[in-house]
Amino acid sequence: MDRALSPVVGVALLTACVVVLCGVVGTMVLAYEPFESASPVLVGATVDADADEITLTLERGGPLDVRELSLLVEVDGEPLAHQPPVPFVGATGFSTPSGPFNAAADPHWERGESAVLPIAGTNGPLPEPGSRLTIRLFENELPIAVVETSAD
Structure with missing residues (x-):
């Protein structure tokens, strides 16, 4: 029975890591403000x-x-x-x-x-x-x- 539980726990942990990574990347993308260079004189x-x-x-x-x-x-x-x-x-x-x-x-x-x-x-x-x-x-x-x- 322990062997049948390992794949389920692995999939759950992998899914959690993907969700957290997507949240971090999404936050960074939404917070990004492009650099405005100074206009030449x-x-x-x-x-x-x-x-x-x-x-x-x-x-x-x-x-x-x-x-x-x-x-x-x-x-x-x-x-x-x-x-x-x-x-x-x-x-x-x-x-x-x-x-x-x-x-x-x-x-x-x-x-x-x-x-x-x-x-x-x-x-x-x-x-x-x-x-x-x-x-x-x-x-x-x-x-x-x-x-x-x-x-x-």
Whole structure:
């Protein structure tokens, strides 16, 4: 009689293990939330050569903390003599910026928000109509965006 009971107990234990395993896998599948990667940063730029102003607009990605950003601005392949230390109020080579690059503003650059960098006449090379500008954005010294545009 003991031999007839062994297969029944074995089947019952195997069934219990399968039920528990299915429950664990089912719970894991239902609890899974796919990882949402951060959208890449896309910045648009316009340059007013008459006013010596660069306007940067955060078009995608963000919000960005401007206190963690740095910029490298080149005019026709030549870096400006003085680069903008964002955020700032008064810096060598620049007048006071507007938007999130101004140290008195909210340091979080939101999507759709623009920052204006007025280049002082003491900085150079100054953009002229048709000049090609390249603006590289870095976050904690890591490149996050490159913007190329022509001055109007």
